[in-house]
Amino acid sequence: MLLKTEGFVLRNKKYAETDSLLTIFTRKLGKINAIAKGVQRPKSTMMAGVQPFCYSDFVLYRGKSLYTVSQCEPKEIFYKIREDIKKLSYGAYVVELVDAVANEGQTNNRLFNLLGKILYLLTKSEIEIEIDTIIRSYELHFLNYSGFKPEFDQCVNCGKKQSPHWRFSPQEGGILCNHCLQQDPYSMRISDMTLRLAKYLQSKDIIEVQKLKVNKSLNDALKKLLKQYIMVHINKYDFKSMELADKMSLNS
Ligand SMILES: [Zn+2]
The missing domain is CATH 1.20.1440.120 (Recombination protein O, C-terminal domain)
Structure with a gap:
Protein backbone atom coordinates (compact mmCIF):
# COMPACT_ATOMS: atom_id res chain seq x y z
CA MET A 1 0.00 0.00 0.00
CA LEU A 2 1.28 3.45 -0.88
CA LEU A 3 0.96 6.32 1.58
CA LYS A 4 1.40 10.00 0.88
CA THR A 5 2.58 12.44 3.50
CA GLU A 6 4.74 15.51 3.93
CA GLY A 7 7.65 15.32 6.34
CA PHE A 8 10.93 16.73 7.61
CA VAL A 9 14.08 14.66 7.25
CA LEU A 10 15.59 14.41 10.73
CA ARG A 11 18.43 12.08 9.85
CA ASN A 12 19.97 10.55 6.75
CA LYS A 13 22.40 7.68 7.19
CA LYS A 14 24.20 5.76 4.48
CA TYR A 15 22.72 2.29 4.23
CA ALA A 16 24.13 -0.41 2.00
CA GLU A 17 25.92 0.65 -1.16
CA THR A 18 23.80 3.43 -2.61
CA ASP A 19 20.84 3.62 -0.21
CA SER A 20 20.04 5.86 2.73
CA LEU A 21 18.17 5.13 5.92
CA LEU A 22 16.04 8.17 6.68
CA THR A 23 14.38 9.20 9.90
CA ILE A 24 11.44 11.36 8.88
CA PHE A 25 9.04 13.33 11.07
CA THR A 26 5.87 13.09 9.00
CA ARG A 27 2.56 14.87 9.39
CA LYS A 28 0.40 11.76 9.03
CA LEU A 29 2.50 8.94 10.50
CA GLY A 30 4.59 10.59 13.21
CA LYS A 31 8.27 9.69 13.18
CA ILE A 32 9.24 6.85 10.86
CA ASN A 33 12.34 5.17 9.49
CA ALA A 34 12.42 4.66 5.74
CA ILE A 35 14.86 3.29 3.21
CA ALA A 36 15.53 5.52 0.22
CA LYS A 37 16.98 3.28 -2.46
CA GLY A 38 19.70 4.49 -4.77
CA VAL A 39 19.77 8.06 -3.41
CA GLN A 40 23.55 8.00 -3.01
CA ARG A 41 23.88 7.70 -6.77
CA PRO A 42 24.83 11.02 -8.35
CA LYS A 43 21.93 10.92 -10.76
CA SER A 44 19.23 9.98 -8.26
CA THR A 45 16.13 12.12 -8.74
CA MET A 46 15.30 11.80 -5.03
CA MET A 47 18.66 13.04 -3.73
CA ALA A 48 17.60 16.69 -3.20
CA GLY A 49 14.59 15.88 -1.04
CA VAL A 50 16.20 13.43 1.38
CA GLN A 51 18.92 15.65 2.89
CA PRO A 52 18.72 16.56 6.60
CA PHE A 53 16.24 19.41 7.33
CA CYS A 54 14.45 18.95 3.98
CA TYR A 55 10.70 19.41 3.99
CA SER A 56 9.41 17.10 1.29
CA ASP A 57 6.38 15.33 -0.09
CA PHE A 58 6.86 11.61 0.30
CA VAL A 59 5.18 8.62 -1.24
CA LEU A 60 5.97 5.64 0.98
CA TYR A 61 5.53 1.94 0.75
CA ARG A 62 5.08 0.08 4.00
CA GLY A 63 7.18 -3.09 4.27
CA LYS A 64 7.34 -5.56 7.15
CA SER A 65 9.63 -3.57 9.41
CA LEU A 66 10.50 -0.43 7.48
CA TYR A 67 9.03 1.98 5.01
CA THR A 68 10.53 2.42 1.58
CA VAL A 69 10.50 5.81 -0.11
CA SER A 70 8.92 5.37 -3.49
CA GLN A 71 8.83 9.06 -4.43
CA CYS A 72 10.17 12.23 -2.85
CA GLU A 73 9.61 15.81 -3.98
CA PRO A 74 11.34 18.61 -2.01
CA LYS A 75 9.06 21.50 -0.99
CA GLU A 76 11.73 23.44 0.95
CA ILE A 77 15.32 22.33 1.35
CA PHE A 78 16.51 24.95 3.90
ZN1 LIG B 1 4.03 27.54 46.73
Whole structure:
Protein backbone atom coordinates (compact mmCIF):
# COMPACT_ATOMS: atom_id res chain seq x y z
CA MET A 1 0.00 0.00 0.00
CA LEU A 2 1.28 3.45 -0.88
CA LEU A 3 0.96 6.32 1.58
CA LYS A 4 1.40 10.00 0.88
CA THR A 5 2.58 12.44 3.50
CA GLU A 6 4.74 15.51 3.93
CA GLY A 7 7.65 15.32 6.34
CA PHE A 8 10.93 16.73 7.61
CA VAL A 9 14.08 14.66 7.25
CA LEU A 10 15.59 14.41 10.73
CA ARG A 11 18.43 12.08 9.85
CA ASN A 12 19.97 10.55 6.75
CA LYS A 13 22.40 7.68 7.19
CA LYS A 14 24.20 5.76 4.48
CA TYR A 15 22.72 2.29 4.23
CA ALA A 16 24.13 -0.41 2.00
CA GLU A 17 25.92 0.65 -1.16
CA THR A 18 23.80 3.43 -2.61
CA ASP A 19 20.84 3.62 -0.21
CA SER A 20 20.04 5.86 2.73
CA LEU A 21 18.17 5.13 5.92
CA LEU A 22 16.04 8.17 6.68
CA THR A 23 14.38 9.20 9.90
CA ILE A 24 11.44 11.36 8.88
CA PHE A 25 9.04 13.33 11.07
CA THR A 26 5.87 13.09 9.00
CA ARG A 27 2.56 14.87 9.39
CA LYS A 28 0.40 11.76 9.03
CA LEU A 29 2.50 8.94 10.50
CA GLY A 30 4.59 10.59 13.21
CA LYS A 31 8.27 9.69 13.18
CA ILE A 32 9.24 6.85 10.86
CA ASN A 33 12.34 5.17 9.49
CA ALA A 34 12.42 4.66 5.74
CA ILE A 35 14.86 3.29 3.21
CA ALA A 36 15.53 5.52 0.22
CA LYS A 37 16.98 3.28 -2.46
CA GLY A 38 19.70 4.49 -4.77
CA VAL A 39 19.77 8.06 -3.41
CA GLN A 40 23.55 8.00 -3.01
CA ARG A 41 23.88 7.70 -6.77
CA PRO A 42 24.83 11.02 -8.35
CA LYS A 43 21.93 10.92 -10.76
CA SER A 44 19.23 9.98 -8.26
CA THR A 45 16.13 12.12 -8.74
CA MET A 46 15.30 11.80 -5.03
CA MET A 47 18.66 13.04 -3.73
CA ALA A 48 17.60 16.69 -3.20
CA GLY A 49 14.59 15.88 -1.04
CA VAL A 50 16.20 13.43 1.38
CA GLN A 51 18.92 15.65 2.89
CA PRO A 52 18.72 16.56 6.60
CA PHE A 53 16.24 19.41 7.33
CA CYS A 54 14.45 18.95 3.98
CA TYR A 55 10.70 19.41 3.99
CA SER A 56 9.41 17.10 1.29
CA ASP A 57 6.38 15.33 -0.09
CA PHE A 58 6.86 11.61 0.30
CA VAL A 59 5.18 8.62 -1.24
CA LEU A 60 5.97 5.64 0.98
CA TYR A 61 5.53 1.94 0.75
CA ARG A 62 5.08 0.08 4.00
CA GLY A 63 7.18 -3.09 4.27
CA LYS A 64 7.34 -5.56 7.15
CA SER A 65 9.63 -3.57 9.41
CA LEU A 66 10.50 -0.43 7.48
CA TYR A 67 9.03 1.98 5.01
CA THR A 68 10.53 2.42 1.58
CA VAL A 69 10.50 5.81 -0.11
CA SER A 70 8.92 5.37 -3.49
CA GLN A 71 8.83 9.06 -4.43
CA CYS A 72 10.17 12.23 -2.85
CA GLU A 73 9.61 15.81 -3.98
CA PRO A 74 11.34 18.61 -2.01
CA LYS A 75 9.06 21.50 -0.99
CA GLU A 76 11.73 23.44 0.95
CA ILE A 77 15.32 22.33 1.35
CA PHE A 78 16.51 24.95 3.90
CA TYR A 79 19.86 24.98 2.18
CA LYS A 80 21.11 28.04 4.08
CA ILE A 81 21.13 26.10 7.35
CA ARG A 82 23.71 23.73 5.92
CA GLU A 83 25.87 26.59 4.58
CA ASP A 84 26.61 28.17 7.94
CA ILE A 85 28.21 26.17 10.75
CA LYS A 86 26.40 28.09 13.47
CA LYS A 87 22.99 27.68 11.90
CA LEU A 88 23.84 24.06 11.26
CA SER A 89 24.52 23.48 14.95
CA TYR A 90 21.22 25.12 15.96
CA GLY A 91 19.43 23.21 13.20
CA ALA A 92 20.89 19.94 14.48
CA TYR A 93 19.77 20.87 17.98
CA VAL A 94 16.13 21.63 17.12
CA VAL A 95 15.87 18.50 14.99
CA GLU A 96 17.39 16.30 17.72
CA LEU A 97 14.86 17.54 20.25
CA VAL A 98 12.01 16.51 17.94
CA ASP A 99 13.73 13.20 17.29
CA ALA A 100 13.91 12.59 21.06
CA VAL A 101 10.16 12.93 21.67
CA ALA A 102 8.48 11.89 18.41
CA ASN A 103 7.26 8.32 17.97
CA GLU A 104 5.92 6.23 15.15
CA GLY A 105 2.16 6.36 14.87
CA GLN A 106 1.90 9.49 17.02
CA THR A 107 1.12 12.56 14.98
CA ASN A 108 1.79 15.98 16.45
CA ASN A 109 0.64 18.81 14.22
CA ARG A 110 1.67 21.60 16.55
CA LEU A 111 5.19 20.24 16.84
CA PHE A 112 5.27 19.63 13.10
CA ASN A 113 4.33 23.25 12.36
CA LEU A 114 6.76 24.56 14.99
CA LEU A 115 9.64 22.68 13.36
CA GLY A 116 8.73 24.24 10.02
CA LYS A 117 8.70 27.72 11.54
CA ILE A 118 12.05 27.42 13.34
CA LEU A 119 13.78 26.02 10.25
CA TYR A 120 12.35 28.89 8.23
CA LEU A 121 13.56 31.43 10.82
CA LEU A 122 17.03 29.86 11.04
CA THR A 123 17.29 30.13 7.28
CA LYS A 124 16.54 33.81 7.16
CA SER A 125 17.84 35.34 10.39
CA GLU A 126 21.25 37.01 10.31
CA ILE A 127 21.74 38.53 13.73
CA GLU A 128 22.91 36.40 16.63
CA ILE A 129 20.65 37.92 19.29
CA GLU A 130 17.57 37.07 17.23
CA ILE A 131 18.71 33.50 16.86
CA ASP A 132 19.14 33.22 20.63
CA THR A 133 15.63 34.54 21.23
CA ILE A 134 13.97 32.26 18.72
CA ILE A 135 15.85 29.26 20.12
CA ARG A 136 14.47 30.05 23.62
CA SER A 137 11.01 30.45 22.11
CA TYR A 138 11.42 27.16 20.28
CA GLU A 139 12.49 25.35 23.46
CA LEU A 140 9.46 26.65 25.37
CA HIS A 141 6.98 25.72 22.63
CA PHE A 142 8.68 22.41 22.01
CA LEU A 143 8.28 21.53 25.70
CA ASN A 144 4.64 22.57 25.63
CA TYR A 145 3.75 20.58 22.51
CA SER A 146 5.57 17.47 23.67
CA GLY A 147 3.75 17.42 27.02
CA PHE A 148 6.44 18.91 29.27
CA LYS A 149 5.31 22.52 29.60
CA PRO A 150 7.17 24.25 32.44
CA GLU A 151 4.87 26.14 34.83
CA PHE A 152 5.77 29.84 35.04
CA ASP A 153 2.38 31.31 35.99
CA GLN A 154 1.96 29.99 39.52
CA CYS A 155 3.76 28.00 42.17
CA VAL A 156 3.89 24.44 40.93
CA ASN A 157 3.45 23.15 44.47
CA CYS A 158 0.71 25.32 46.06
CA GLY A 159 -0.71 27.30 43.14
CA LYS A 160 0.06 30.73 44.60
CA LYS A 161 0.42 33.49 42.03
CA GLN A 162 2.25 36.00 44.20
CA SER A 163 5.60 35.63 45.89
CA PRO A 164 8.31 38.14 46.88
CA HIS A 165 10.75 35.93 45.00
CA TRP A 166 10.67 32.69 43.07
CA ARG A 167 12.85 29.63 42.50
CA PHE A 168 12.74 27.42 39.42
CA SER A 169 12.64 23.68 39.92
CA PRO A 170 13.24 21.53 36.82
CA GLN A 171 12.42 18.47 38.93
CA GLU A 172 9.05 19.81 40.11
CA GLY A 173 8.23 21.22 36.68
CA GLY A 174 8.16 24.97 37.27
CA ILE A 175 8.44 27.83 39.73
CA LEU A 176 8.24 27.52 43.52
CA CYS A 177 7.04 30.35 45.77
CA ASN A 178 8.92 31.45 48.90
CA HIS A 179 6.87 29.09 51.09
CA CYS A 180 7.54 26.02 48.95
CA LEU A 181 11.29 26.37 48.38
CA GLN A 182 12.02 23.32 50.50
CA GLN A 183 10.25 21.12 47.94
CA ASP A 184 13.45 21.06 45.93
CA PRO A 185 16.85 21.80 47.48
CA TYR A 186 18.30 21.93 43.96
CA SER A 187 15.94 24.60 42.67
CA MET A 188 17.54 27.43 40.72
CA ARG A 189 17.39 31.20 41.13
CA ILE A 190 15.03 32.90 38.70
CA SER A 191 14.84 36.71 38.56
CA ASP A 192 11.61 38.61 37.88
CA MET A 193 12.96 39.66 34.50
CA THR A 194 13.78 36.08 33.50
CA LEU A 195 10.37 34.94 34.66
CA ARG A 196 8.69 37.69 32.63
CA LEU A 197 10.68 36.76 29.55
CA ALA A 198 9.76 33.08 29.91
CA LYS A 199 6.04 33.90 30.24
CA TYR A 200 6.17 36.31 27.33
CA LEU A 201 7.87 33.80 25.04
CA GLN A 202 5.45 31.07 26.11
CA SER A 203 2.49 33.28 25.19
CA LYS A 204 3.71 34.45 21.76
CA ASP A 205 4.08 32.62 18.50
CA ILE A 206 7.71 32.08 17.49
CA ILE A 207 7.20 34.14 14.33
CA GLU A 208 6.11 37.13 16.45
CA VAL A 209 9.30 37.17 18.54
CA GLN A 210 11.81 36.95 15.71
CA LYS A 211 12.69 40.66 16.01
CA LEU A 212 12.59 40.79 19.78
CA LYS A 213 15.91 41.98 21.13
CA VAL A 214 16.74 40.41 24.48
CA ASN A 215 19.99 41.31 26.19
CA LYS A 216 22.53 38.54 26.34
CA SER A 217 22.69 38.07 30.10
CA LEU A 218 18.90 37.75 30.32
CA ASN A 219 18.86 35.27 27.46
CA ASP A 220 21.70 33.32 29.09
CA ALA A 221 19.81 33.15 32.38
CA LEU A 222 16.76 31.62 30.68
CA LYS A 223 18.96 29.36 28.58
CA LYS A 224 20.57 27.91 31.71
CA LEU A 225 17.19 27.15 33.32
CA LEU A 226 15.76 25.56 30.18
CA LYS A 227 18.88 23.50 29.57
CA GLN A 228 18.54 21.98 33.04
CA TYR A 229 14.82 21.46 32.50
CA ILE A 230 15.34 19.71 29.16
CA MET A 231 18.02 17.48 30.68
CA VAL A 232 15.61 16.41 33.44
CA HIS A 233 12.55 15.83 31.24
CA ILE A 234 13.74 14.85 27.78
CA ASN A 235 15.70 11.84 28.88
CA LYS A 236 16.29 10.30 25.48
CA TYR A 237 18.20 13.36 24.40
CA ASP A 238 22.01 12.97 24.31
CA PHE A 239 22.96 16.68 24.22
CA LYS A 240 25.75 16.50 21.67
CA SER A 241 24.19 19.11 19.44
CA MET A 242 23.22 21.27 22.43
CA GLU A 243 26.86 21.38 23.47
CA LEU A 244 27.95 22.20 19.95
CA ALA A 245 25.39 25.01 19.69
CA ASP A 246 26.65 26.32 23.04
CA LYS A 247 30.22 26.36 21.80
CA MET A 248 29.19 28.16 18.64
CA SER A 249 27.48 30.92 20.57
CA LEU A 250 30.52 31.35 22.87
CA ASN A 251 32.78 31.78 19.87
CA SER A 252 30.67 34.51 18.31
ZN1 LIG B 1 4.03 27.54 46.73
